[in-house]
Amino acid sequence: LYMSGFGNEFSSEDPRCPGSLPEGQVHTHPQKLRKCDSFINNPQVCPYGLYAEQLSGSAFTCPRPANKRSWLYRILPSVKHKPFTAVPCGNLTENWNEVEPDPNQLRWLPFTIPKSTEKKVDFVAGLHTVCGAGDAKSRNGIGIHVYACNTSMVDKCFNNSDGDFLIVPQQGKILITTEFGKIMVKPNEICVLQQGMRFSVDVFGETRGYILEVYGAHFELPDLGPIGANGLANPRDFLCPVAWYEDRTVATGYTVINKYQGKLFSCQQDFSPFNVVAWHGNYTPYKYNLENFMVINAVAFDHADPSIFTVLTAKSMRPGVAIADFVIFPPRWGVADRTFRPPYYHRNCMSEFMGLIKGHYEAKEEGFQPGGASLHSAMTPHGPDAECFEKNSAAELQPERVAEGTMAFMFESSFSMAVTKWGLQTCQKLDKSYYQCWESLHSHFNPNWKPSKK
Known part of the structure; x- marks a missing residue:
């Protein structure tokens, strides 16, 4: 299920918990106490005993049109985890000086998808950086990646602290579980997962696609100028998910992978991060059908x-x-x-x-x-x-x-x-x-050419 509109203020709650969104204030829900009321009926906490957590995608003092934030009402806050430790980055990198610059026209044949019979590769392990520039520390730059994988992420999620991911599937649909809900994205659709949003990717066979990562800015619709009010990508065609949660403990540990300053780190926690029962705000993941x-x-x-x-x-x-x-x-x-x-x-x-x-x-x-x-x-x-x-x-x-x-x-x-x-x-x-595709271009120049008479 999805809601439509680009950059709108949305609110959503899982239908299994009606009334989980606070009314009139963000942290608590006005209620009358009875003698038998327990902690979860305390008006100083959220409905159902949930924790309130704000996810900010902009500075607090940004102008209102550029101010991005969402409130998440969750079973446990994301702060509850063991310390992060560095893990291998594979072919994901922000090192732009590995090789000498190459100004030539470059073209790649289809990138290889690993065979599941040979090696199980999930979305994170299947990330490969092709090119990029800038610096995540200074919040100014981009990275271009491809993903090639064959296995779903199991008890693992990814969190990009450096920037936004714009994902372009090319082969195979992907089911992305986010803190805001689930998003199915097929080839000829795109999905944007903004900075700091945790997500997990399920695949259904051999899967490949492209990723544009931007540091320090968020994607927005271009200005239309003389085109007028309508045209190009219309806001109503962008979809964001409705709330969905799982209240699940993981005895063997749930892994959170964090991309931070171009490196990967992981931590362990004993519960699913997709435990958001309700949310409201204008900072959400979203998808768009290119058709x-x-x-x-x-x-x-x-x-x-x-x-x-x-x-x-x-x-x-x-x-x-x-x-x-x-x-x-x-x-x-x-x-x-x-x-x-x-x-x-x-x-x-x-x-x-x-x-x-x-x-x-x-x-x-x-x-x-x-x-x-x-x-x-x-x-x-x-x-x-x-x-x-x-x-x-x-x-x-x-x-x-x-x-x-x-x-x-x-x-x-x-x-x-x-x-x-x-x-x-x-x-x-x-x-x-x-380069050979241009080699047979030849001169058509004729110094004796005369314009034809009308």
Whole structure:
């Protein structure tokens, strides 16, 4: 079950405990005491004897539109756990200096999913950092990861103290249990798990996807400007879960994995962290179906910039410049006349990481595959391959469906991103022949050309 609306103030309580949300005040519930009342009927505590805990996603003094917080009413507070200790990070890293910088166009073949018959790998163990920049300590930067796993998390949850996770499933649906409730996310949907929210991931076979992590900012809807009130991703299509709790003790210990300053730490507790009976606030996990995106496009001539496809943005302190944008290229109509329709050749002050959920991307229909990726770094030239250029330069322009059955996306960032050692070497999926897709481009220049008479 879900509630709709982006960034709204919501309230939810598990129907098994009606009245678990305090009325009129956050910590307690006004009640009359009787002589036989016990502790849980004390008006100084929450209904059902619950603990009140606030999860803040912004400074207390942020302006009201930017102030993010939720109140959680839980069976036991999250502070009850043994001390955190460092654990191996695997291929998850914030070390951007492992290898020398590489300004080349980079492309990866589909990332490998481990076989369950060979090794059991859950979501946390299956995290691999491809590239990133900045610093979690200073709360300014991003990380781009892939996950490849085959096993559900059992008596284990993950907590990201560094930033927000935007998760893009590519193969296999995932069931995410959060402190706010459960979220099922399938390929062609996305989910955002904001800083500090604990969650566990169940999978249903071999599973793969992409993650954009941002430090120090939260994702929001882009401003629409001259587009007006409607278009792109509409707020009502974003869904957050309703409250669901489990009151479960774990004799063998429940593991909480905490990502903190780019490293992993774990602690033990003897109860499930998903014991929130009720909650209210505007700081929640949420999901979005990419099929609901309302495309804005050129209908006369020329080629619009890819910013028209922005679903979510994480703004920087500079107006109009994003820490990261999440951009999609969904099925749409191409009708522009006297125009080369595919993406133009480009050098960009932003870094562009692209992934493919399904189908064939229009500018590179062969080498760019679902489950793979590409990175065009700051000021690195890129654009359609030679085959795409030749075919579309001679095409008869008629209205046509573009990207039917396809969903490509881009993580675009103002940071100049470093690629990790895993991304360049260890994963063994780097396509070293990528540059060859432009090798057959040749000159069409004719100094004797004359414009045709109308």
